[in-house]
Amino acid sequence: MRVVAALSGGVDSSVAAARMVDAGHEVVGIHLALARAESTSGRSRGCCTIDDARDARRVADALGIPFYVWDFSAEFAEEVMADFLAEYEDNRTPNPCLRCNEHIKFRAVLDRALALDFDAVATGHYASIVNAAAGPELHRAVDPDKDQSYVLAVIERELLQHCLFPLGDSVKADVRAEAQARGLRTASKPDSHDICFIPDGDTPGFLARTIGEKPGNIVDVGTGQTVGQHRGTFTVTIGQRRGLDLRIPGEDGQARYVVDVNPSTDTVYVGSPELLDVIAMDADHVIWCADPLDEEWSEVTAQVRAHHAGSPARARLVEGRLSVELREPIRGLATGQSVAVYRGTQVLGSGRILSTVRASAPART
Numbered sequence: 001m002r003v004v005a006a007l008s009g010g011v012d013s014s015v016a017a018a019r020m021v022d023a024g025h026e027v028v029g030i031h032l033a034l035a036r037a038e039s040t041s042g043r044s045r046g047c048c049t050i051d052d053a054r055d056a057r058r059v060a061d062a063l064g065i066p067f068y069v070w071d072f073s074a075e076f077a078e079e080v081m082a083d084f085l086a087e088y089e090d091n092r093t094p095n096p097c098l099r100c101n102e103h104i105k106f107r108a109v110l111d112r113a114l115a116l117d118f119d120a121v122a123t124g125h126y127a128s129i130v131n132a133a134a135g136p137e138l139h140r141a142v143d144p145d146k147d148q149s150y151v152l153a154v155i156e157r158e159l160l161q162h163c164l165f166p167l168g169d170s171v172k173a174d175v176r177a178e179a180q181a182r183g184l185r186t187a188s189k190p191d192s193h194d195i196c197f198i199p200d201g202d203t204p205g206f207l208a209r210t211i212g213e214k215p216g217n218i219v220d221v222g223t224g225q226t227v228g229q230h231r232g233t234f235t236v237t238i239g240q241r242r243g244l245d246l247r248i249p250g251e252d253g254q255a256r257y258v259v260d261v262n263p264s265t266d267t268v269y270v271g272s273p274e275l276l277d278v279i280a281m282d283a284d285h286v287i288w289c290a291d292p293l294d295e296e297w298s299e300v301t302a303q304v305r306a307h308h309a310g311s312p313a314r315a316r317l318v319e320g321r322l323s324v325e326l327r328e329p330i331r332g333l334a335t336g337q338s339v340a341v342y343r344g345t346q347v348l349g350s351g352r353i354l355s356t357v358r359a360s361a362p363a364r365t
Helices: 011-022 050-063 073-089 096-115 157-162 172-182 203-211
Strands: 002-006 026-033 067-071 120-122 128-132 135-139 216-220 226-230 257-262 267-271 277-288 298-303 311-318 321-331 338-343 346-358
Touching (some): 002 096, 011 050, 011 120, 011 172, 026 050, 073 096, 073 203, 096 120, 096 157, 135 157, 135 346, 226 267, 277 338, 298 321, 321 338, 321 346
Parallel strands (some): 002 026, 002 120, 216 267
Antiparallel strands (some): 128 135, 257 267, 277 321, 277 346, 298 311, 298 338, 311 321, 338 346
């Protein structure tokens, strides 16, 4: 096959590309120009730095494959960054990595690759494609600690036939060892964790600078007392504990979490963690990687974060929305986050959380 290997400049994509070359495919390496930072310099860990582009080129040279930079910065600004800001302004908590996978790393990249007569795009994600009778299926990776099927649950079913995930049957330690054995300069490079356009990791600061501060009170739901100030309701998220700088009169030693926000009064409410237990949710923007569910309840596993192990649940599709009822509460879910539903190891689909039902709702004072 003619394969585009997406080279991020990290160890995983490097080994994935190398395996595609070993398999005898005609491979071309590409690096995506999205949101740029000057240099990581060991301090920030975004995935779109100049250093990353240089590392990607050097890996392509080592593998003996052509290398190009594809500029999707305009699409990234519109589909990912603008959406990120709009969601936070609406007091929702988006996942920009999922949005990027949906609109850029697979849809836009695949559109260009197919237009250039390539057959598939290979990436360093940890997930597996299983070729079943009804077509390709997206499944969890072998390594549960690195499984990335959750962030890939936004890939529409018809695109899976053009996706290759060469690391799906590998564990991370083996991938690093393989990169070392191949002499790839990315072998010991740290993984990226931060949002690529916020490489210092200060999301509240970025939001306050970009949207503009709109300060207000932080109120304890138990006592009704003001216990702090915030820079804008959009700078906090449901379930947040750190970075609140609370001043609790007669400190009782109990942790406080963000349990609610009221944008109309610019008030953030904090309370005990039990107030964060979610027992059901509805999601819109539903994307199916497999046959869609219908109005009958189906037993599934619901995953709500990249490193969440998944919880037993039942789900159904009603008027285009995904309804999920959890067998056990999940703590600290916020609207705007994504839920992916699985049957066994197979990803069925995903949606953006539109609303949640809590076991006990916080009472605003």
